[in-house]
Amino acid sequence: MYLPHIVKLAIFAAHACFAANSTYFNPVLPGWHSDPSIVYVDGTFYAATSTFLVYPGIPIYTSPDLIHWKLTSHVWTRASQLPNAGRDVAIQQGGFFAPTLRHKDGVFYVINVYLGGPSLANGSLLGTIYNTTNIVNSSAWSDPVYFNSPSIDPDLFWDDDGKVYVHTAGIKQQEIDLTTGKVSNPISVWNGTGGSNPEGPHMYKKDGWYYLMIAEGGTELGHRETIARSRHVSGPFVSNPSNPLVTNSNTSEYFQTVGHADLVFDGKDWWGLALSTRSGPEWEIYPMGRETVLFPVSWEEGKWPVATQVRGIMDGWELPPYGPFVSGPGPFNNDPDVVDFAPGSSLPPQFVTWRYPEDDVFAISEDGHPNTLRIRPSRANLTGIPGSTTQPALTGQSGISFIGRRQVHTLFTYSVDLEFKPQDLDQEAGISVLLTQLNHIDLGIALSRNTSQSDHPSQLEIRLRTEGSGTPNGTVPSSLQTFALPESCNAGGDIRLEVTAINSTTYMLSVKPANNANEKVVIGYVSALVVSGGSGPFTGTLLGVYATCNGGKGSGNECSSSGGNAYFSRWRYQGAAEQYSFTEFLPSTYGM
Structure with a gap:
């Protein structure tokens, strides 16, 4: 993470100075x-x-x-x-x-x-x-x-x-x-x-x-x-x-x-x-x-x-004094996430799902996979399957296998490690920058539909999806790009998926083997316009993980194919800075 060179940084004292100068952000x-x-x-x-x-x-x-x-x-x-x-x-x-x-x-x-x-x-x-x-x-x-x-x-x-x-x-x-x-x-x-x-x-x-x-x-x-x-x-x-x-x-x-x-x-x-x-x-x-x-x-x-x-x-005048907080399970709003899904733990209270989830979609440290979040895939993907009016479950209204947290910093890095061994075509898991079902950016790993490609020796591919169908006047076209899995990620270990806000208008999406951070491969850059307004002008962006079989065989919204479960570990969210004017950013450590 870095601050753009054009940014003017405001470095101020911590909260202890508030009572003296009544300045806040x-x-x-x-x-x-x-x-x-x-x-x-x-x-x-x-x-x-x-x-x-x-x-x-x-x-x-x-x-x-x-x-x-x-x-x-x-x-x-x-x-x-x-x-x-x-x-x-x-x-x-x-x-x-x-x-x-x-x-x-x-x-x-x-x-x-x-x-x-x-x-x-x-x-x-x-x-x-x-x-x-x-x-x-x-x-x-x-x-x-x-x-x-x-x-x-x-x-x-x-x-x-x-x-x-x-x-x-x-x-x-x-x-x-x-x-x-x-x-x-x-x-x-x-x-x-x-x-x-x-x-x-x-x-x-x-x-x-x-x-x-x-x-x-x-x-x-x-x-x-x-x-x-x-x-x-x-x-x-x-x-x-x-x-x-x-x-x-x-x-x-x-x-x-x-x-x-x-x-x-x-x-x-x-x-x-x-x-x-x-x-x-x-x-x-x-x-x-x-x-x-x-x-x-x-x-x-x-x-x-x-x-x-x-x-x-x-x-303004003097702010109320910083003092003891009412107890409660949640973090401070701008805290980082360091979540390792330890056995016996619960989902963090700042995690949210899109619509009420179906039973048993999420589980911690189950199926012989300690320190993981297991996600059972939904047949509906993050958008909902087109032409699914005859199968209401596929619209996503019955629940989407997605869980996330709010983006609360202008500049941040969010990453998770993924263990995923799909058995059927179109089984997919990954991370998403999600505003609504009609406005989101996904970086996923999937079993390729094209099994004849020689450059896909594992048949796994990377998918970079931009869903902009909910933007006014179609100003952001929807697209799906596929890439061969980098050679460094073909060894069979976990794959780290990462999204970074490199400035206030652009997300960078990348992959790397979880055990070698030096092998990062940038997959693409996507404008934050995709998740601004559009079908969700009342809401805001969530960062999270998903699993889907993309409308594959199943009953209702539950996939019947084997091998579709995704196991996520090492969930990290780290803010770097908040923008508070057209040119000025505040480091995220301010007031902490």
């Missing part, structure tokens, strides 16, 4: 962390973000200082919480939309809408409310209370009289019973300032005023936050004359699409979390998708809040 939750929601409870900040189709769903992060975030739990971790979740959604961005995290009387609540499943009889969307008193334990999150939601992005607000309200995109208000899910008829309470797609509402009560903050302008370059207030919970609401509260629309800033924000008070100061993309106004290449940024907010008594514009380097 965005994003504070790098990588795919859409639609952040935040609360402050007993000296700790808790945040939740959207996950759409991936499992486990809706991560909860904790931080004492708003800068260092530790994965604490997931809300959706078992099929019983929402049967068929992820499998009954055909679109690539369905599933768990925009959670709101709130705390009341010792209980944490997450409310959200599940989109893309069966429609309710009255045309409403399926709203879900989860709760827990033990937020560090994923299994402690309840099964949902369902409610009929008129739209997406539900918010929870408790009034002083004990009534509880839900606000949804539109902007509509309903009373709700949190025990039964019964809701009142929705009423419209504010139309925003005229921007498209008024959504993402959050209500706050301060100094006798009800403040209603929403996102407008769509989630692209016109995204912005606006706010209104009223003396009564249901309005009428009067718009802030200084709206928008925060936006980077119509600017040349590196951070764009700022919006879908939530505000929190730490007992001393107000802060805001919002989503943003590191794309610049060209909004073309941003492989980590929508990330979470932090901005200070000044909110004097009886007055309107005033937010600081979002940039890569932020200055």
Whole structure:
């Protein structure tokens, strides 16, 4: 890994200096962390973000200082919480939309809408409310209370009289019973300032005023936050004359699409979390998708809040002190991965699958293969087999044999070692840079379809696949290139597959024998445009491993051919730097 010679490095002191100069860097939750929601409870900040189709769903992060975030739990971790979740959604961005995290009387609540499943009889969307008193334990999150939601992005607000309200995109208000899910008829309470797609509402009560903050302008370059207030919970609401509260629309800033924000008070100061993309106004290449940024907010008594514009380097008043973290199984968000799949261990909590997985797809140190992750191949590959409408399992909706983690650094190296002995043509295993099923980059080892080639003595070949069918206007063509397995990898040992972000726009994919790092062979370079926006503008890139028989013989989504199991070991992810402006990078050791 190296930093490009054109990069200007910013070398700053570690977190100990924050209290003195109040300087920090965005994003504070790098990588795919859409639609952040935040609360402050007993000296700790808790945040939740959207996950759409991936499992486990809706991560909860904790931080004492708003800068260092530790994965604490997931809300959706078992099929019983929402049967068929992820499998009954055909679109690539369905599933768990925009959670709101709130705390009341010792209980944490997450409310959200599940989109893309069966429609309710009255045309409403399926709203879900989860709760827990033990937020560090994923299994402690309840099964949902369902409610009929008129739209997406539900918010929870408790009034002083004990009534509880839900606000949804539109902007509509309903009373709700949190025990039964019964809701009142929705009423419209504010139309925003005229921007498209008024959504993402959050209500706050301060100094006798009800403040209603929403996102407008769509989630692209016109995204912005606006706010209104009223003396009564249901309005009428009067718009802030200084709206928008925060936006980077119509600017040349590196951070764009700022919006879908939530505000929190730490007992001393107000802060805001919002989503943003590191794309610049060209909004073309941003492989980590929508990330979470932090901005200070000044909110004097009886007055309107005033937010600081979002940039890569932020200055403000003193940040909360760095202190002890709430316990939990997960790593810090920007930690490296050093995973060796030791016998008796579990899958790391930062690992996610695309849709809910079928049983027994993943196993650690089984089948006489210690220190490996065994993946049983799916008949569906990462895209889904074309023309598979008569066999729904092959669309990938029944699960894809893929598991990964978020890309959370601009510059990084990710590698795994693969033991793979396919017996039938088209059995394939490898690594992927995946945005959705319609936008991904794969580096795989497969049993060649062309058994007559003399330059394939082992009949194994390397496949470099670019799937760009989900990009707008077909700007990134899909392709499949095949290469002979390098001679150095023909000795029968494990093969190391590697992807490196050599700059902010390009991935380099390579192979080498696992026991000889000096024999690396670069297979190709692929633009990060492939995994930017496209079919997944709400999401972000995952890095992981897969196995498939590419629609071969089998029943449902399970391959019946032998020899297709893939065994992965020595999983490594190491970040090198974060880009925070058009020309400046921050070394990944900053703040660690």
